[in-house]
Amino acid sequence: MQNEREKDTPSAQDAQEALARYGDMLFRICFVLLRQRQDAEDAVQETLIRYLRKAPRFESEQHEKAWLIRVATNICKNALRFRSRYETVVSDEFADSTELPPENSEILGALCGLPYIYRVVLQLYYVEGYKTAEIAQILHISLSAVKKRLEKGRKLLKEAYTKEDLR
Amino acid sequence: MKKLENAEQNLRLSTSARARIGAALEAESTEIKQDKPPMRWAVAAAAVVLTVALLSVGVLHRPSAQPTTENTQPEFKTAMSGESLRLCITQMQASGQSVSTELSADNEVFVEPARQIDGNMLYAFEALDIEAYDRIYVKMRGFNDDTSPDTAVTNSDWQFTSSDMKTAKEFGVYVKTQDESQNEPQEYVLGYACDDGKFYVTAPTDGITVVYTVTAENDTETVSVDLRLRAVDGKVGVTVENEQKFVK
Structure with missing residues (x-):
């Protein structure tokens, strides 16, 4: 679907539509990367505000979606960098969460325990259904880097999940 | 899965x-x-207030001598591999000169407040995740205080590409000064520290141009570069400690 913008800037309605279409997807990504619900919600909000402010011109719906993911992952990275710099204490969302069934907490906890570079690639590949070439484009990394991260990420996730399972 | x-x-x-x-x-x-038009006025007003405040505390120097049209400030260019780029730029504050610096990555512009170190301005940017951007630009403009940034006497544009960063095997620090108008002795001390904790110091240079490269050894995970620049006369002096980490 072509989504060429005719206006100078997207309206609040455009952003609201993006929120409706991509809000949950962006939240999943941000939640896995940040491991905190409140921070993830803030990251989604910030992503959509940038969408509104920057008024990018998209070639397609797919392009728009990829742009939003890229911006969201950048925002999450910045937030993680801020946390590490100021040593923010991050609560264990999964341990406290009453919203997720225990079996979900385990697999999500295992995923969230992985280093950032594996989390983001696994998330985009297995949950959002992107192909390796598309992930390379979105994250601006090489195809071989995506494949390597997927391979190692799978291995690490399996190990982490097995450990969680044994507890 | x-x-x-x-x-x-x-x-x-x-x-x-x-x-x-x-x-x-x-x-x-x-x-x-x-708020678009009022915002511009707000920014302009804030800039005026900031300038007056900086002048009043002496951060920006009033021209005490005839402003020179020569380039009297050293330029720092640092680049690193890994996932992030930190760029520190400092200027040796020449009498009657100021500098404006802007860093942008693709279409995003990052301008962080400058910090004052030993009477000199240090601009530190973290260009975040370099892999997420195609290109990172740095613009540095030196201009006389009694003119405007539009009439810059120094123009330095640096560009880094993400592919440069990803493929870089070396960490390069480039320091250049053309402070010949001062005609006073200067000493430059450049060094780097590796995982082993040793601090390696390069030989003092002639103070004109230094090109300094650190190559990460195979068994080295990180290389920290501590860049110190000092002028021995104490007048034009600046000491900058610029630690960088190169992660393989």
Whole structure:
């Protein structure tokens, strides 16, 4: 679907539509990367505000979606960098969460325990259904880097999940 | 992996979060529409206030001598591999000169407040995740205080590409000064520290141009570069400690 913008800037309605279409997807990504619900919600909000402010011109719906993911992952990275710099204490969302069934907490906890570079690639590949070439484009990394991260990420996730399972 | 996919289906924005974000977008949209012209005035007014404040505390030097049209400030260019780029630029504050610096990555512009170190301005930018950007630009403009940035006497444009960063095997520090108008002795001390904790110091240079490269050894995970620049006369002096980490 072509989504060429005719206006100078997207309206609040455009952003609201993006929120409706991509809000949950962006939240999943941000939640896995940040491991905190409140921070993830803030990251989604910030992503959509940038969408509104920057008024990018998209070639397609797919392009728009990829742009939003890229911006969201950048925002999450910045937030993680801020946390590490100021040593923010991050609560264990999964341990406290009453919203997720225990079996979900385990697999999500295992995923969230992985280093950032594996989390983001696994998330985009297995949950959002992107192909390796598309992930390379979105994250601006090489195809071989995506494949390597997927391979190692799978291995690490399996190990982490097995450990969680044994507890 | 199916389990993961199923688990994540339960991760959704709550109704309250959705409403909050929707309201924030509405407010942002209204602000964009209404506040554009006043914002420019606000920024201009803030710039004037900031300039006056900096002048009053002596951060910006009033021209005490005839402003020179020569380039009297050293330029720092640092680049690193890994996932992030930190760029520190300092200027040796020449009498009657100021500098404006801007860093942008693709279409995003990052301008962070400058910090004052030993009477000199240090601009530190973290260009975030370099892999997420195609190109990172740095613009540095030296200009006389009694003119405007539009009449710059120094123009330095640096560009880094993400592919440069990803393929870089070396960490390069480039220091250049053309402070010949001062005609006073200067000493430059450049060094770097590796994982072993040793601090390696390069030989003092002639103070004109230094090109200094650190190559990460195979068994070295990180290389920290501590860049110190010092002028021995104490008048034009500046000491900058610029630690960089090169992660293989």
